[in-house]
Structures are given as structure tokens and as C-alpha cells.
Amino acid sequence: MHHSRRAHRRLAAAAFATTALLTAGACAAPAAGPAGQPKAPSDSASPGTTSLPDSAAEPVALSPLAGRAGGADESVIPGEPLTVTAPAGRLESVSVTGADGKRLDGRTSPDGTAWVSSHGTGYGARYTVSARVNGADGSARTVTRSFTTLRKSEIFVGTYNVNQGSTVGVALPVSVVFNKPIHDRAAIERKLSVTASPAVEGSWSWMKDRDGKDRVDYRPKEYWKPGTKVTFRMDLVGVRDGALVGTQKREIGFTVGKAVTSTVDVVRKTMTVSENGRPLRTLKVSTGKKTFETWNGTMVVLSKVPTIRMNSATVGIFGQEAYDLGAVKWDVQLTPSGTYAHAAPWNEGKFGRVNASHGCIGMSDADAKWFYDRVDFGDPVTVVNSVDTVAVNNGYGAWNVDWATWRKGSALD
Template structure:
């Protein structure tokens, strides 16, 4: 509750008494440039220092933005633990005389932190204090949507991808707070791009495909990060996932075949029909985005009208390769053309039985590479990162 004994103490919060004459103070500073809890005396630091045998105090100090400060007044700190809203702890530094601890981890706006501190008074008596502090909400925040689910198993070609709901003006500040680690370790890099809907997006890919069995961890320490223009991050995330078998597929539009391999061993070579003239299937490497057993395919959704228009219901065993509408699927209406004629509007068609078999082999993140076609798939048309050479990819980092 608010202490109203004096004008200078209006922002102090009364807490439990200490048995030592030295007081342990915990000061929380406002995040995102806003004031701390309460509205009186905004911008005026306030501390309530205990007299001998009196109570300790917790003060909300709005003079410095974005920090938590723990003070052992007349004593020394032995430990400070500040839990974050997400996984992990808030880091901090201790002054040379061990009387002041200051947080170094940015604080998320509108988040509650639990603070526990221990120390010793000048007379050697133990000090302890626990409290919670809720940062003011920021007027503008951003979040990133990431593509790998926690605990999932994905394909060897999946980049770690994060798409943001607000423009990221300070890309370097955001990128510094993103980290991907793996076991075994690999060489990898972040690169910024615009998603197809114009949103800012950053992808992380290894130099080569992930090795099967690799454990990957994405860390997003975006809480309190200013993306520019006063838009603050709120997320603390740790996402662990695993890389599955190396299921790779190569489509040759000249031979009209798709060769599917698992961990380097060819499983089958299927007869296919790819895009006909002026509707050629994208060249380059695409990555499996999703699978559905049945879908309606309407050409109007991909901008095809007139004599080439189509509206096909109940298309079976659909493996999506690009958000622009490229699928590998069953195409029984082209029976007799597989392995002989390219007759689709850009998709990879095959018999119903072959399509079902392919559907069962692949998972999210598996690569499908098309050769001998035209117009390489764009980097942002799904996960086209593999169509950029490594040196060019690294230059897309804001920290390069």
C-alpha cells in the first residue's frame, strides 16, 4: 500500500520489517519510457530508508528507464534473483562494494517480475527481501511469429523464420536478441527480408542443410527491446526442436520425374507432370510448408482466369511448396501424361497412388528441388533461402 507519511515518500511501498539496522531496498525503474506504479510524484525518485530497528522499503524509481535496482543500505548483497515472465532470469551487475545490484536485461512492458534478494547488514545480521514489480505497459509493442513448434521434428531444409507484426526499424537491435544454437554445432546466419505480405521477416539458415538428428534451440530475448519509433518487444521464448531424416526430392522437368531419397538412399523415382509452357514450375529449391489430404483448387486464387481457368474440388494428397500456390499433388485428370507431357499450371502432378506415397514420406521442412525449369523461386515465396549463395545470404544480416 502507499506510504503517505510525507510528500517525498508518496511513491514508497511499505513492506515487511527487518531485524537489522541496515535496510534492503528494491527499486524498479519504468520500462518503455513510462512511469512506475502509481501516478503521484511521477519522475521523482523516492526511497524510504529504515531507521534503526525500523522497516525496510521498496521504492519505484522513475528517474532511470528500464532498470531494476536492489540496494543494501548500510550493508552488502549476497544474492539477487529476478525471475522473468518467460524462461530464464534477469541478469545484473553488482557494485564494487556489493551494496547495489542493477539489472542489465531489458524489461518487458506490462510484465511482472519477482525479486528476491539476500544480504548482510553492517552488524552482520542477515537481510532478505522478496517482492514483485509490474512494469508499465508500453503504448506500442511488437511480437514475432516463429515457424518451428516446440518439441517438433522438422525437415533438414527448414530455416528458422520469424515474421513480425510491426515494422522493425532498428533491425540490428532486434537481431542482437535472437540466437540459434544447435548440437552438433553448425555455421549459420540470419538474413532480413520482406514477407510476401510486406511484413518484416528474418530467417536463419545453416550454410548447408541441417544434419539429421540435430537438436536446435531458438532464443528470443525481445522483452523491452526498442525496434525503433518507441515500439517495444514483449517476448521471452526458448523453442527447442529436432531435425528428422534427410528426405530430399529432385524434380527434373525435362525427364518429367521426381526422385525421392532418404538419408542419401534413393527410395523411388516417380513419373510426374510439371508446368506447361508459360506456366512452368518454379526452378530451384522449395521447402514443404504444409500437407492436407484434400483441398479445393481454384485458379482465381492465384490469378488465372479465362480459357486457362479451373476449379477443382477434392484434390487429393496435397503437399504445399510455396504460398503462391505451388503444390505436389494427385492429378488423375492428367493420367497418361505423367513422365511424358508437362501439362499442369505450375504444380507437380502425379498419379493418386504415387501422390499418396509421396505425401506419407515428407514432412514440414523437407526440400523439393526443381531442375531444368525457368524462373527461380523467390527467397520470400515460402522458404527460398537455399536459392541464394552463402555470401549473399550473410550480407542480409543487420549486423554484417
Template sequence: MQDSRRGHLKPAERRHRRRRLGVAALAVAGIVTLTACSQTASGASEKPPAQDSGSGADAGAAPGENGSAAVTVSPATDGKDVIPGEPITVKPDEGKLASVTVTAGDGKVLDGTLSADGASWTSSQPTGYGTTYTLKAELAASDGAEAATSTSSFTTLSKDEIFVGTYNVNKGTTVGVALPVSIVFNKAIHDKAAVELKLKVTSSPAVEGAWSWMKDRDGKDRIDYRPKEYWKPGTKVKLAMDLAGVKNGDLVGTQNREVDFTIGKSVVSTVDVVKKTVTVAENGKVLKTLPVSTGKKTFETWNGTMVVLSKVPTIRMNSASVGIFGPEAYDLGAVKWDVQLTPSGTYAHAAPWNEGKFGKVNSSHGCIGMSTDDAKWFYDRVNYGDPITVVKSTDTVAVNNGYGNWNVDWATWKKGSALA
């Protein structure tokens, strides 16, 4: 798709509120109660975007023939609800496990492994959403006592009962110096302070930074973290999300995530729409200044700092996708060396149809066009998270149009925190 003003686009008896999943055998009635523990497991992320979910339920079960076997299940939220979409761990409150079997309502058994010391059993696959499971646990006999067993059940929460966040960094990756940490939630966040308290970004070396809330372009709640200044090359950064059990109205958070990533070399580009050039500097040293053609009148390229979102070798750009028809319409079938700067459609790319205008005339619909050779050179040197600042243009890019975070002064940015 294309932005009608700015260019092209293609393309959330143990006291700690834990509930026991297991047995509290009553001598007379022989009744057993079942609940779940509040511990949670952590996991890593996938692509800017990875998500998780939470679950829950309690139930009852009959006591084992040879006594009772009290166990706890994790991960769980707020001391009761088992989280779906995660492997589960079963631990005995006392003694050692001899065996554990967890079976879904359709008869499918969760594969798992019993630890060598009998202290825990962990499934090798995640639980489903809104699914009821039967759990059979047997404790090993000890000190002359007979083996104890129990059969109980629990139900994970459905997707309608949870909220999750999609984040923009992959574990173990290297990103540019201007990339903020950004989380977009799949459902409205009513208690922003409670959620923000459970989000943390740390770095080595340490920097001053802050979270700030906004609405993403599609209206979803989003929170970004950025340092006061660009990250320094080589900085090690960690995002920690401890949302399992966090209450958000009637919804429950489920994600426990730690994502480590590294800041790469500093590649900073500056586009001057009056001079019609882009200057690229690496680690403070200018590599090259290239002639460009930016947005023409009424289609001016966004002013301010944008951040590289993606790179695509070839895409189709069709003006109809953003409502440009008539004399300004275009359909470019194979545009080369495309560096995306905003989701609204601003790209830096090869524009051979404008040969002879680079460095002389601004004639695009908002993109930054250059020769095919120069576009390839530029494409090869910039990466996800690198800043590209446009100067002397009109209308500053919005903070939520990609990562326009750097166009907000620091004092204003900090006021966007729910904890400010």
C-alpha cells in the same frame, strides 16, 4: 488460393538502470517514488508464429504506516517499462515478502504465489496491455523491526508501443533438414543491427550459419537464419530471442524466448521437369522415383529448391483466387494429399484428372501432380522443413516465397546480415 503461374494455395541505491517499484521514504515529506526493474522473464513459443509484447510506466505511492517496503518488478524493458503479456515477479530489495496483491483498474486481482522463502512473488497469469495496476507489498517483520508496507502503481505498455516477431519453429518439435529459422516482425525494423545482435541460433553439433534480412511477401521485415549446408539429421538446435528492452525507433522489444527443436531424418526430393519424375531419397538412399506432371508452358513450376511448408489431406483449389479466368479456369473441390511448397500456391498433390499424363506430359498450372496412390505415398514421407528441388525448369523461386533461401549462394546470403 492459387498462384496464377505456379500452382495452388489454400489457404518481429542499485545501479544497472533498473527502476524501483516501491518506496524511497523521505523522512520529512513522507514521499515515496515507484519505478520498475530491468529484469525480464523468458518464455517459450507456440506455433510458427507465437508472439509477445512489452509495456511500461512509473508512478508514485504513499508510504506504509509502519515504514517503507522497496521492491522491484520484472519483467521490464530498458530499466523502466513493465512488459505486458507475461506473468510478473515481485522481489524485495531487502528482507522478505509477507504478502503481495496486484490489482487492475477494473478491480481484477492477479492470482499469484509467494515463494516459501519470501524472496519473491510471481503471478500465475500475464498482465494486460496498456493497463494500470496497483501493487501492495508487505515485508515480514525481522530483527525487532515492524513490518513495512507500500502501495504503488505501474502501467504496462500498449500494443502500439511495442514490436514483436513471429517465428516458425515450435518448442520440442522435429523438422526437416532444410528448414531455416525465420522471424517475421509485426512492425518495421529501423535498427536491424540492434535487433540482430539479440538473436542467436546455436546447435549441436555446431555448424556455420548466418542471418539474412529480407521483406516477407506482405512487405513485413523478416530475418532468416540458415546453415551453409543442410542441417545434419539429429542436430539439436536452439533459437534464443533476447529482445526485451531493445529500442527500435519509438518502439520497444519485449520477447525473451528460447525454443529448442531437433532435425529429423534427411528426406530430399528432386523433380526433373524434363524427365517428368520426382526422386525421393531418405538419408542418402533412393526410396522411389515417381512419374509426375509439372507446369505447362507459361505456367512452369518454379525452378530451384523449395521447402515443405505444410501438409493438408484435402483442399479446394479455385483458379479465381489467383486471377485465372476464361479457358484456363478451374474449380477443383476436393484435391487430395496436398504438400505445400510456396505461399504463392505451389503444391505437390494428387491429380487423377491427369491420369495418363504422368511421366509423359507437363500439363498443370505449376503444381507437381501425380496419381492418387503416388501422392499418398509422397505425402506420408515428406514433412515440414524437407527440401524439394526442381531442376531444368524456368524462373527460380524467390527467396521470400516460402523458404527459397537455398537458391542464394552462401557469400550473397551472408551479405544480407545487418552485421556484415
């Protein structure tokens, strides 16, 4: 079930996945030596080998680097391919060996300026690079250099909700949830961008996710226009937030699909579905009964699943109001707190007449299937004439605050 106002308080700690992972519903529920300080190679080097401390001007350079914090030496970011370059020479050969003696596979570019590993480096691991470098003056020498990669505990990452090449609804914000507390929000926000064609006015806004994690969402001032091409960029490689370091560089392009919008009137007990501004159908529905009222305001489709188990215990409903429905059909998830639009044949005869649910939007099997087939991730569903507006962080509730308020949530505004 969902959210009576009292049940809502009990649900404040429920988790929300920005990737729109399926969860049980409001109406129900289903039955991821300190690092950061590279050490200098051994002082004893074989003849013809040059061993230099990392602070010296190196004939070989490494990337991706984590940058510096408080004067500390640079560390290599793990999980990404390692690149070895010869800024003033040509690489003849490169060998990268871990502390366990295993070599990192890789390939040298035809011009000898760079060697790139085939796989990412490990976390909190120490490696030694041995590179044969031909200098511009015709000299040749072997250079050794050791480095340590960052540990997982030293890294922050963001989970985002859009996929390359996907098509989304007109109301979908771009959302990033971070796995560690963010202290310098402005520094992070400067490294995030959203561009669109046609161009839009938009803004990032920070909030706490439902599980307390730091989260930042980007929404345009108005819904996206159908057909808009959007690119989300995140370049956090080497960005420092206190003692933590960012490691991600992503560029995700997606497209906005048809404008499928739905309006639920809890007084009339109807849901009107439109496509690109043209009404398609008005369906008879049954929404939340007294003390279990359906959220007011705009919710955004998070996911769809043809069948799901809905158990009221997962949302704190027990006693006479308890239920356990094993095969609820045509389920469209609207909030992580458990609001769904779905088939509710047990309320047959009440659609369009009586609000009898625990907060979900129920309808006949046929109408639920029709609705399920027409909506998708990112489509808005707006409820009017109810109570208690859905929170900004309960799913994608960005549309429930005015534009000026939304912009104030930016760390750069």
C-alpha cells in the same frame, strides 16, 4: 494454380504464414494518459506506509521491465507474470490491484524474497502494489507503488516457425516474422541465436516477407545433418526499436529428422525421392505448362493436407484456364504463392509425358499418396531445368542464393 510469370506479378501481395498454415494453392485455394510512464503514488499515505516515487531507491522492485527510452520512466511488460522482489529485505505480504479493483493472484516464495503473479498483467493497465517488507534491521513497513503496463501499440513481437520438441526436415531455416517494422535490425539480431549439436556454420539474413513485414531467417551453410539437435533462442525482453519495446523470451529445442530430398526434372517429367542419400523411387509427374511453368530451384515443404479445394480465382487465373477443383488429394504445399505436389487424376496419361499443370507438380493418386506419406515439414524439393527461380521469401527459398549472398543479408555481417 500457380504462377505464370504474369500471374506471379498479380500475386505479389499474397500472405505467407511462417507457421506453415494451410493456404489455397498455386494450383489452388481453399473455398492475431500515455503508457510507459509509471506515476508516483498519492502523496497521502496512511500511517506506517511509505510511498516513494519510482525514481527513488525502492525497497521493492518490479519485473519484467521495458527499459528506458529517452529518459522516460520504466514500464512493466504486459502478458507475462509480474515479479515483485525485496532486494534488501523480506516480503511478508504482497497485494497487486488493478484500476478496476481486481487483485492479481500470486504467491510469495518461501524465503520471502519474491512474489510472482499466477497470470500475466494486462496491456495498457495501471496497477498498485502494496507490499509489507521486513528489513534486515528488523524494521517493518508497508510500501506502495503504482505502475502502468505497455499498450499493444507500443510492443513488437516475432512469430517463429519452430515448435518445442518437434522434428523437422533438413532444409528448414529458422524464420521469424515481426508484426511491426524493424528499424534497428542489428539490435534485434544480437538477441537471436541458433546453436546446434553437432555445430554448424550458419547466418541470419533479413528480407521482407510476401506481405511486406520484416522477416529474418537463419540457415546453416549446408543442409542440417540428420539427428542434429538445434536450439533457437530469442531474448527481446526490454529491447528497444525506436518507440517500440520487445517482450518475448523464448528457448525452442527441436531435432532434425531423416534427409528426405526430392528432385523434379521438368524435362524428363520425373521426381526422384531419396532418403539419407539413397534413392527410394522415381515417380512420373506432370509439371507446369508453358506460361505456367513450375518454379525452378529449391522449395521447402510448408504443410500437408489430405484434401483441399483448389480454385484458380484465388491466384488470378480466369477465363479458359480457370478451374475449381473441390477435392484434390494428397496435397504437399511448397510455396505460399500456391505451388503444391498433389494427385492429379485428370491428367492421367500425361505423367512422364506432358507438362500440363498450372505450376503444381501432379502425379497419380497412388504416387501422390506415397510421396505424401514420406515427406514432412522442412524437407526440400528441388526443381531443375525450369525457368524463373523461386524467390527467397516465397516460402523458405533460402537455398536459392549462394552462401556469400545469404550472409550479406545479416545486419551484423
